[in-house]
Amino acid sequence: MRLLLVEDDKLLGKGIHTGLRQAGYAVDWVMDGDAANAAVAHEPYDLMILDLGLPRLSGLHVLDKVRGSGKDLPVLILTARDSVNDKIVGLDAGADDYMVKPFDLDELGARIRALLRRQGGRRAPLITHGDIELDPAGHSVTKAGRVVDVPPREFAILHMLLDNAGRVLSRSRLEESLYSWKDEVDSNAVEVHIHHLRKKLGAELIRTIRGVGYIVDKAQ
Ligand code: CA
Numbered sequence: 563m564r565l566l567l568v569e570d571d572k573l574l575g576k577g578i579h580t581g582l583r584q585a586g587y588a589v590d591w592v593m594d595g596d597a598a599n600a601a602v603a604h605e606p607y608d609l610m611i612l613d614l615g616l617p618r619l620s621g622l623h624v625l626d627k628v629r630g631s632g633k634d635l636p637v638l639i640l641t642a643r644d645s646v647n648d649k650i651v652g653l654d655a656g657a658d659d660y661m662v663k664p665f666d667l668d669e670l671g672a673r674i675r676a677l678l679r680r681q682g683g684r685r686a687p688l689i690t691h692g693d694i695e696l697d698p699a700g701h702s703v704t705k706a707g708r709v710v711d712v713p714p715r716e717f718a719i720l721h722m723l724l725d726n727a728g729r730v731l732s733r734s735r736l737e738e739s740l741y742s743w744k745d746e747v748d749s750n751a752v753e754v755h756i757h758h759l760r761k762k763l764g765a766e767l768i769r770t771i772r773g774v775g776y777i778v779d780k781a782q
Pocket of ligand 1: 569570571613614615616
């Protein structure tokens with residue numbers, strides 16, 4: 563999962579950025595509204611965390627532009643304390659959720675998971691596929707009830723494939739969701755991760771569609 567963080571407060575931004583990376587997300591961080599618009603136009607984000615008070619272009623303008631373009635990117639806005647009006651205007655402008663500063667990072671994490679779940683059309687916190695269960699909150703995977711050790715990037719790939727069961731995802735789409743701008747991308751990393759996932763979860767789970775990408779078939 564790849565997230566865009568838009569926050570001009572260096573200290574707060576750094577805290578959120580570090581926390582989300584530790585939670586296994588690929589995170590790009592920009593500090594003004596123009597940069598946010600440019601990022602959203604070029605990268606396939608799964609969610610945006612958007613501060614409203616930003617230099618150059620306000621968060622509300624960024625939100626307007628995103629919604630105006632028809633993107634259904636989930637947006638969680640960050641608002642300053644005591645500005646009830648910001649929350650109302652933000653939600654009316656198409657934000658999906660909000661948090662008031664200062665906030666708890668664990669709560670932010672839980673709200674992000676809830677939004678991603680809703681985006682994937684799921685209510686249940688666990689993703690199940692046959693005898694495989696993936697828990698986005700606990701970052702754990704079980705097969706037939708037994709815990710399988712899945713490191714963060716393998717987890718991210720599995721999460722995306724299960725969330726998109728029945729759809730082919732290209733290697734580059736998986737790469738884009740796995741790495742932020744700052745990361746070095748190893749050209750055959752996706753293949754290696756898939757290889758490991760197959761060894762742990764069964765060779766038949768992830769199918770290769772030659773020249774196109776990878777698919778997990780819809781569960782029966
Ligand atoms: Ca700000």
